[in-house]
Amino acid sequence: MTKCGYVSVVGRPNAGKSSLLNWLVGEKIAMVSHKANATRKRSNIIVMHEDDQIIFVDTPGIHETEKLLNQFMLDEALKAMGDCDLILFLAPVTDKVSHYEDFLEKNKKNVKHILLLTKIDFVSNAEVLAKMKEYEKYSDKYESIIPISIKKQTKQSDILNDVVKHLPEHPYLFDPEIMTTEHLRDIFKEFIRESIFENISDEIPYETDVKIDKVEEKPHIDVVKATIIVQKGTQKGMIIGKGATAIKRIGKDARVKIEKLTGKKCYLELFVSIKKGWTKNKEGLKELGYDID
Template identity: 85%
Template sequence: MTKCGYVSVIGRPNAGKSSLLNWLVGEKIAMVSHKANATRKRSNIIVMHNDDQIVFIDTPGLHETEKLLNQFMLDEALKAMGDCDLILFLAPVTDRVKYYEEFLEKNKKNIKHILLLTKIDNVTNEEMLAKMTEYEAYNDKYEAVIPVSIKKGTKHSDILNDVVKHLPEHPYLFDPEILTTEHLRDIYKEFIRESIFENISDEIPYETDVLINKVEEKDNVDVIKATIIVQKSTQKGMIIGKGATAIKRIGKDARLKIEKLSGKKVYLELFVSVKKGWTKNKQGLKDLGYDVE
């Protein structure tokens, strides 16, 4: 009998969750950004390991805030924590242990978890060992601690072997040929958002969003039309740029990302629209796909 189950990837904003998942699946699927709280919704990323299937759930970072959009994001992470077979908690090695303590408080169902010590490239071996010693005080809470360094040669199996140990025997939940259950439209949206954050200065707030208006699949090319949503007219000017240079740069970067995933030529047309205060009311959030309760 094969093993198969859901594994939620949890951590504070910018802990490296999406980067880890892209590395494990071997494809760029999850959005990666230097901006905190870039990931907004849960998404499933499927990894086959030998004969077993792991359904990883990418999640927004754990954080506290009163903003409606952020409350939606926190709810997404908490739902993922409560509805899985195993949790991977990502703890950057330079973080204080208090973030882990806060996670333990939020893990209401005491779901089993593995602690991944990330970003160890940034510290010496002595500093890494000292941090692992700090976590030993909680060794009755976690199943394992795994230091992770993609640059220094951590292998997929270093993580996946431990993950599979804690999954139930179960038939595959999804076709083993697919990498994600996400709709292509949602992946395209995230690629465009990522390109905005990469190509525009830090003055653009992370609340900037994207609405996919149309996807038309033709024989030789996919035609995608999308609208970038901002909250202020000054932000619209920054997105477009002088002589439309900024939006052209965003469009080229996003198009290359989409083409790499789809293996097909893409024609991408971008528009910009101002929607004042959309993050502050339920209807504005629902219009952009965030179903706030």
């Protein structure tokens, strides 16, 4: 009998969740940014490990805030934690243990979890061992603790072997050939958002979103038309840039990401539209797919 199950990947903002998932699947699927709170919604990334199927759930970072959009993001993370067979909690090695304590409080259903100590490239082996010792007092809470570096040392199988041990025996839930349950248009949207985060500074990326207006898949080229949503006129000016330099840069970056994933050319056309205060009201958020309870 094969094993198959859902594994939620959680941690504070910028803990390295999306980078880990792209590394595990061997493809760039999840949005990655050095800025915190880039991931807004749950998404499924499917990894076949020998004869078993693992459905990893990428989640927004666990954090508290008053903002409506961020409340939606926290809710997404909590739902993912409650609906899975196993949790991978990512704890950057330089973090205080208080982030883990906060996670334990939020894990209301006591779903079993593995603790991954991330970003160990930046510290010495002695510091890694010292941090593992700090977590020892919680050893009855986690199934195992694994220090990882996706840039060196760690192999994917080091994590996947441990994950599979805790999954139920179950037939595959998805076709083993697919890497994600996300629609292509949703992945394209995230690639454009990621390009905004990479090319536009400060708070503006947090007040933008992307609406995919059209995707036309042809044999040798994909035609994608999308609108970048902003809250203010000044933000529209910054997204476009002097002589349209900024929007061209965003478009070029996003197109390269899309083409790498699909293996064919992409014609990408970007527009910018102002939707005043969309992050501050439930109606504006709902229009862009963020349902606040």
